[in-house]
Amino acid sequence: MADYETQIVVIAGGPSGLSAAVQAAEDGAEVIVIEKNAAIGGAANMGMGPLAIGSKYQQRQMIDITVEKALKMFMEYTHYNVDGRLVKRYFEQSAETIEWLEDMGVEFEGAFKYFTKSEATWHIVKTDQGIGPRAASFMNKALYARAQELGVTFMLETAGKKILKDDEGKVCGVVAVDKSGKEITIACKAAIICTGGAGANPEFIKEQTGYTFGVDMFNFAIPGNTGDGIRMAWEAGGDKVPVRIEQAANFEGIDELPQSVPNVLMQPNLLVNKNGKRVMDEEQMQNTTYLSNACTHAKGRVLYSIVDTSIVKYYMRNGVDEISMVRFNPDVSDFAEGVRIAEETGNKGLFKADSLEELAEKCGIDVDNLLETVDEYNDYCDGYDEEFFKRKKYLRPLTKAPYYAAAVRPGGYGTVGGIHINENCEVLDTELDPIPGLYAAGADACNIYDDSYMFLLPGNSMGFAVNTGRIAGMEAVEYIDGDED
Numbered sequence: 443m444a445d446y447e448t449q450i451v452v453i454a455g456g457p458s459g460l461s462a463a464v465q466a467a468e469d470g471a472e473v474i475v476i477e478k479n480a481a482i483g484g485a486a487n488m489g490m491g492p493l494a495i496g497s498k499y500q501q502r503q504m505i506d507i508t509v510e511k512a513l514k515m516f517m518e519y520t521h522y523n524v525d526g527r528l529v530k531r532y533f534e535q536s537a538e539t540i541e542w543l544e545d546m547g548v549e550f551e552g553a554f555k556y557f558t559k560s561e562a563t564w565h566i567v568k569t570d571q572g573i574g575p576r577a578a579s580f581m582n583k584a585l586y587a588r589a590q591e592l593g594v595t596f597m598l599e600t601a602g603k604k605i606l607k608d609d610e611g612k613v614c615g616v617v618a619v620d621k622s623g624k625e626i627t628i629a630c631k632a633a634i635i636c637t638g639g640a641g642a643n644p645e646f647i648k649e650q651t652g653y654t655f656g657v658d659m660f661n662f663a664i665p666g667n668t669g670d671g672i673r674m675a676w677e678a679g680g681d682k683v684p685v686r687i688e689q690a691a692n693f694e695g696i697d698e699l700p701q702s703v704p705n706v707l708m709q710p711n712l713l714v715n716k717n718g719k720r721v722m723d724e725e726q727m728q729n730t731t732y733l734s735n736a737c738t739h740a741k742g743r744v745l746y747s748i749v750d751t752s753i754v755k756y757y758m759r760n761g762v763d764e765i766s767m768v769r770f771n772p773d774v775s776d777f778a779e780g781v782r783i784a785e786e787t788g789n790k791g792l793f794k795a796d797s798l799e800e801l802a803e804k805c806g807i808d809v810d811n812l813l814e815t816v817d818e819y820n821d822y823c824d825g826y827d828e829e830f831f832k833r834k835k836y837l838r839p840l841t842k843a844p845y846y847a848a849a850v851r852p853g854g855y856g857t858v859g860g861i862h863i864n865e866n867c868e869v870l871d872t873e874l875d876p877i878p879g880l881y882a883a884g885a886d887a888c889n890i891y892d893d894s895y896m897f898l899l900p901g902n903s904m905g906f907a908v909n910t911g912r913i914a915g916m917e918a919v920e921y922i923d924g925d926e927d
């Protein structure tokens with residue numbers, strides 16, 4: 443005998459779950475959302491906004507990005523190693539989703555790039571505090587309010603544990619643990635899994651990706667995101683697809699210092715590995731996924747961004763080369779103060795030295811190789827980067843002590859993937875047939891990037907969450923309506 447009964451159970455209240463709940467309720471279904479935490483919004487409370495392709499903002503801003511262009515770019519980037527039908531449906535719906543969100547009171551600043559080479563697909567949510575991290579929490583609040591207005595029931599501090607299936611293999615319920623610790627059963631016709639991946643589960647990350655959290659992987663670990671939904675889908679007979687880290691490089695430690703320090707060290711500076719050798723055209727450091735990938739191939743999985751005093755002074759006089767929307771304040775005026783704080787607090791991410799030899803020793807970089815690399819690099823600054831073809835505008839010689847370095851390591855926003863879905867967000871079994879009544883959305887089911895997050899179209903993971911949430915919601919309603927006929 444079930445404790446509760448409804449038509450659709452949405453497991454989790456991040457952006458994918460909230461979007462699924464609102465869409466399903468708008469389409470006429472009775473919905474219960476169970477959310478493990480005491481608050482809704484998940485990882486997206488820290489983010490700034492979703493992707494859209496062909497939105498009215500892009501049209502107004504004369505940004506030439508169409509579904510055709512984005513899809514071709516995306517499929518080539520992933521070597522057609524992902525589900526093109528799912529990507530297409532997500533992109534096709536994304537512009538209308540912006541208006542759907544606006545109808546419930548979400549406002550947008552416009553469409554933005556994350557870094558120079560990316561497309562302006564990132565629709566940053568407007569807040570009363572200007573552009574900045576956590577803007578998307580305003581979107582989550584609006585989705586939550588809309589869901590409540592539509593009569594969706596929320597059970598907070600209630601964690602989904604198991605999907606129940608009947609004799610015919612159709613979903614018939616969800617087992618959860620409520621806030622008093624009691625196991626409850628909710629009878630339903632369809633369930634939508636939206637638990638946001640496993641970023642806060644080091645054992646699961648180790649098992650699935652090989653990385654050791656805090657040793658060679660420094661990803662965000664949003665409390666509650668422990669891979670429950672992935673495990674539930676697999677236990678219900680779902681096909682297993684790779685779980686990956688949504689990589690974004692981590693400048694270990696220096697993010698805690700005044701913003702001047704990360705603003706200087708995150709520029710396309712000289713970047714070397716422990717052997718004192720360069721590894722890439724540093725202009726590409728702006729794509730934080732590429733930078734994180736480069737770190738994973740380096741000895742000790744660490745790289746060092748290095749500047750000298752004349753480069754710091756250049757940034758102070760002329761401003762930094764690259765400004766990101768995340769670091770929307772490009773000020774570097776209190777760099778010296780930041781260094782002082784780093785020294786006083788024993789910060790482990792920033793290194794300062796009076797010579798390159800001392801810097802190499804402090805960082806554990808091969809001294810002779812570093813000296814040789816800097817020598818060659820300084821020559822390239824007078825002519826042409828023969829090694830990695832970095833553009834002249836980013837080439838600046840390192841000549842004047844003190845020198846500064848920051849350690850860069852692999853990091854990420856969390857995990858993506860694990861549950862195999864089709865373009866209707868139906869969870870597929872090992873024969874790749876849909877499990878009747880089981881749907882998944884968001885990070886748990888985000889297998890569309892192949893091995894590397896697609897930062898050239900920013901807003902991609904929140905965009906995927908909101909849009910697949912909606913698709914799962916609409917498809918689940920169609921399924922239960924069809925089942926009841």
Ligand SMILES: Cc1cc2nc3c(=O)[nH]c(=O)nc-3n(C[C@H](O)[C@H](O)[C@H](O)COP(=O)(O)OP(=O)(O)OC[C@H]3O[C@@H](n4cnc5c(N)ncnc54)[C@H](O)[C@@H]3O)c2cc1C
Pocket residue numbers: 453454455456457458459476477478479481482483484485486487488489490491492493600601602603636637638639662664665666667668669670671855856883884885886900901902903904905907
């Ligand atoms: C710092 C930061 C900034 C980011 N900025 C952006 C950005 O600007 N644009 C972008 O596209 N992406 C961004 N991302 C990524 C984006 O936030 C995620 O892709 C998105 O939130 C995924 O949505 P989701 O609904 O799948 O999961 P989440 O938002 O993580 O939500 C998952 C929810 O599931 C709940 N849960 C977990 N287990 C259970 C369970 N067993 N039962 C019930 N509930 C459960 C959790 O408590 C949580 O509320 C950012 C991420 C971080 C960490």
